[in-house]
Amino acid sequence: MSMPLPDPMILPSRRSCPFDPPEEYARLRAERPMSRLRLPGGRIGWLVTRYEDVRAALADPRTSPPLIQVTPATELPLPETELEVPPGVFSALDPPEQSRYRRLVSRYFTRKRCREIAPRLEQIIDEQLTAMIDHGSPADLVQWFSQPIPTRVITEMLGITEQQRPDYQRWILAMLSLDTGPEQLREARDGLYGGLGELVRARRVEPRGDILSDLLHGDTPLKDDEVVGIGALLLIAGLETTANMLGLGAFALLTNPAQAAALRADEGLLDVAIEELLRYLTIVQFGLTRTAREDLEIAGRTVRAGETLIVSLAAANRDPELYTDPDRLDLRREQAPHLAFGHGVHQCLGAQLARVEMKLAFGALLRRLPDLRLAVPPEEVPTAGEDKVFYGVHSLPVAW
Numbered sequence: 001m002s003m004p005l006p007d008p009m010i011l012p013s014r015r016s017c018p019f020d021p022p023e024e025y026a027r028l029r030a031e032r033p034m035s036r037l038r039l040p041g042g043r044i045g046w047l048v049t050r051y052e053d054v055r056a057a058l059a060d061p062r063t064s065p066p067l068i069q070v071t072p073a074t075e076l077p078l079p080e081t082e083l084e085v086p087p088g089v090f091s092a093l094d095p096p097e098q099s100r101y102r103r104l105v106s107r108y109f110t111r112k113r114c115r116e117i118a119p120r121l122e123q124i125i126d127e128q129l130t131a132m133i134d135h136g137s138p139a140d141l142v143q144w145f146s147q148p149i150p151t152r153v154i155t156e157m158l159g160i161t162e163q164q165r166p167d168y169q170r171w172i173l174a175m176l177s178l179d180t181g182p183e184q185l186r187e188a189r190d191g192l193y194g195g196l197g198e199l200v201r202a203r204r205v206e207p208r209g210d211i212l213s214d215l216l217h218g219d220t221p222l223k224d225d226e227v228v229g230i231g232a233l234l235l236i237a238g239l240e241t242t243a244n245m246l247g248l249g250a251f252a253l254l255t256n257p258a259q260a261a262a263l264r265a266d267e268g269l270l271d272v273a274i275e276e277l278l279r280y281l282t283i284v285q286f287g288l289t290r291t292a293r294e295d296l297e298i299a300g301r302t303v304r305a306g307e308t309l310i311v312s313l314a315a316a317n318r319d320p321e322l323y324t325d326p327d328r329l330d331l332r333r334e335q336a337p338h339l340a341f342g343h344g345v346h347q348c349l350g351a352q353l354a355r356v357e358m359k360l361a362f363g364a365l366l367r368r369l370p371d372l373r374l375a376v377p378p379e380e381v382p383t384a385g386e387d388k389v390f391y392g393v394h395s396l397p398v399a400w
Ligand code: HEM
Pocket: 065, 090, 091, 092, 098, 102, 154, 233, 234, 235, 237, 238, 239, 241, 242, 245, 283, 284, 288, 289, 339, 340, 341, 342, 343, 345, 346, 347, 348, 349, 350, 351, 353, 354
């Protein structure tokens, strides 16, 4: 007989398998799909776990994305940091302000634009794999492959130079690590905003062919601080997410060698396989935070105006109502929609770019290293569980 679930509870975070979300989610989804949740700051909110309810909550125009991101231990940014949305950070705004910015930025991330930049992406991927092969086996795939590829792509799109890149990477990593203390967090934010401020002032005077220049001098020119905010958002949203999908995705492929072999034999399966990896791994592990602006009802429960909802993408993406055998990685799974990129007006703006990066990167990895394997037992791979906003691996020792 199962014990009743405690209510209110704290956000589940302990995993027993590196690829599966915490076990509590399955029981919550089945028995208490809308549960009361004690937020780290002490307030009581809601945890939403069923696919249909998650979609409904994200599509509801009465819910807003606050600037905070709730994790099991903290509400980020920490309470002492100012909570005003910086100009341009449209992920934390509601329409119509959000849509105004989003329209201007989305043109750099369309399917067509991603096709156009594919040759450059292939070149970056090729260079990173060559560097790793030259370094020799064994090597850390995170260091040579999954971290540098998305970092080079997004910094290059923004016009950040190779010399400046390590600083940006460090600031973003610090901002997305849950071990960062308030002092270091402030330093990282100041570094990021200060660096982008300098870059934007330089592009104001002398535009180049990058996104920041374009936003400053395009048909709807934006103010300097708005462009800084957009740059910060693109770096925070586009770098660690894709990096973690590449690292964790490679880990999943290497522990499922028969499926990886099928993919290697027929790269035509890659599109479907990537959607399945996104679903199965759901790296936005603690879900999305929303605030109800008015009273609303989800799954028969009344959410009061002002209450916080934690909308679990990881739980929704394993909902047996939608997927047969949801806890199995099946790279040939018939295309079922997933929520790894969110849903509604804030659905990931960089989804096409992320997909193309993953397709080209996994394709090249399998092609160039046919004997790739883990260099340590799977249980020794250090996963980024409760210490990072996005789930992934800290390193992935591989041999070939
Ligand atoms: C596999 C990699 C990625 C995953 C899993 C991912 C996931 C997500 C999710 C779940 C959201 C919704 C947030 C919310 O509703 O509160 C989101 C939003 C966003 N993503 Fe991604 N993302 C990825 C890659 C990227 C890339 C490469 C970029 C571009 C540089 C990007 C830019 C954005 C932006 C700008 C938003 C905010 C959109 C808005 O609020 O209108 N993402 N992403």
